[in-house]
Amino acid sequence: MPDDTAGPRAITQNLVRSLAKQAKDGEIAKPTEVRDRDLKGFILRVQPSGRASYIVQLGRGRRITIGDAAILTPTQARNRAKAALGAVADGRDPKAALKVEEGSTTPTLDHYLTHTYGPWAEANRKTGAGTVARIRSVFAEFLDKELTAITAWSVEKWRKSRLQAGRTVNTCNRDLMCLKAAMTKAADWELIDRSPLATVRPGKVDTSGVVRYLSGDEEQRLRAALARRDDDMKAARARANAWRAARDKPLKPELDTYADHLTPMVLLSLNTGLRRGELFNLHWRDIDLDRATLAVRGDGAKSGNTRHIPLNAEAAAVLKAWQDQTSSEGYVFVGRGGGRFDNIKKGWTALLADACISNFRWHDTRHHFASRLVMAGVDLNTVRELLGHSDLKMTLRYAHLAPEHKAAAVARLMEQAS
Numbered sequence: 001m002p003d004d005t006a007g008p009r010a011i012t013q014n015l016v017r018s019l020a021k022q023a024k025d026g027e028i029a030k031p032t033e034v035r036d037r038d039l040k041g042f043i044l045r046v047q048p049s050g051r052a053s054y055i056v057q058l059g060r061g062r063r064i065t066i067g068d069a070a071i072l073t074p075t076q077a078r079n080r081a082k083a084a085l086g087a088v089a090d091g092r093d094p095k096a097a098l099k100v101e102e103g104s105t106t107p108t109l110d111h112y113l114t115h116t117y118g119p120w121a122e123a124n125r126k127t128g129a130g131t132v133a134r135i136r137s138v139f140a141e142f143l144d145k146e147l148t149a150i151t152a153w154s155v156e157k158w159r160k161s162r163l164q165a166g167r168t169v170n171t172c173n174r175d176l177m178c179l180k181a182a183m184t185k186a187a188d189w190e191l192i193d194r195s196p197l198a199t200v201r202p203g204k205v206d207t208s209g210v211v212r213y214l215s216g217d218e219e220q221r222l223r224a225a226l227a228r229r230d231d232d233m234k235a236a237r238a239r240a241n242a243w244r245a246a247r248d249k250p251l252k253p254e255l256d257t258y259a260d261h262l263t264p265m266v267l268l269s270l271n272t273g274l275r276r277g278e279l280f281n282l283h284w285r286d287i288d289l290d291r292a293t294l295a296v297r298g299d300g301a302k303s304g305n306t307r308h309i310p311l312n313a314e315a316a317a318v319l320k321a322w323q324d325q326t327s328s329e330g331y332v333f334v335g336r337g338g339g340r341f342d343n344i345k346k347g348w349t350a351l352l353a354d355a356c357i358s359n360f361r362w363h364d365t366r367h368h369f370a371s372r373l374v375m376a377g378v379d380l381n382t383v384r385e386l387l388g389h390s391d392l393k394m395t396l397r398y399a400h401l402a403p404e405h406k407a408a409a410v411a412r413l414m415e416q417a418s
Helices: 013-024 074-090 094-101 109-124 128-138 152-164 169-188 216-246 262-272 276-281 313-325 345-355 364-375 380-387 392-398 403-417
Strands: 032-035 042-046 052-059 062-068 293-296 307-310
Touching: 013 032, 013 042, 013 052, 013 074, 042 074, 052 074, 062 074, 062 094, 074 094, 074 109, 109 128, 109 169, 128 169, 152 169, 216 262, 216 345, 262 276, 262 313, 262 345, 262 364, 307 380, 364 380, 380 392
Parallel strands: none
Antiparallel strands: 032 042, 042 052, 052 062, 293 307
16 A cells, blocks of 8 residues: 555645655655645556656546656646546546647647636635636637747736727736736746746736815715605605605605615715725624724725724714614615615716716716815825825825816915915
């Protein structure tokens, strides 16, 4: 019987060399097997003579020898073991799958995303499934290529075509970072010697570009549009109930302070700078109205770190009124079927049209919050903490002073001269 008491270990080239040396030095007296820590069924077998081979165990008492460790690298052998195991899972002939795999030393991007990176990303990254879907969509032309065939030059050609098609540099950079992260992991796991994209750099962008925030007049129009929307919805409910009452039909509940979720969502965002996803993730357990604080939990935050935001008078009043007319448990803003909100595009678009406001995204409420703080003289580090930025550079990009605020500062020179 082989000696496999050492327990699972990562089968690497260094391990193969180490065991071969031990055998040569007479430290291995009988066949020794090492089971791979990461791939169940993948085995390295070393003879007392020093000869080593790779094996894949497909079930109880069912094994196939993959090849000689003096010829195959652990990466090549592991890929063949995966092919054989995948064939068994699909009801195919594992020996036939091994013959096909022998023609390739590295997996294709499609195979890698399906069998290796995809499962890992979904288990270890909050946006893992979305990232893999993005790679498949954006880099569809690379899916049939082996990982080593995806070169820096091929990616540069891809970037050029994307920019010519009208994609922004920022969008291309985000796409590229997804693929680079996947390729770096492939190198870490020894599927390839090194990432061929290590030298590819993100495109240059203007990090201090225009930040969209509301002017004083625009904010007044937005608030007025919210009030009109609530009033119109309440009036419509009252008319509907009058119609129902006249026909002895059951009445619908009267609408309270807010007609629905939109007004409290907008006002809370303007006063806290929450990201849309953070707003959707809010639970009542995250709100402390007695201490006037709001907690953004790390598992729902972009940075992964929990942060606490103080509630000003308006934000606290909005949440208190919303709590009184809804619930004190579960999500603060409940979506369809009692689950998490996932879309407010329709209501938001109609609101902006009514307020005659253009070129203002939901995320711009966050810019508005930050810009108002900076214009009020709040130091940038405090703004950084409130926004949940890990780097002050991000705060400088999102919350630089508004042009008219700078103009007012320069105008003070004239006041001093007069």
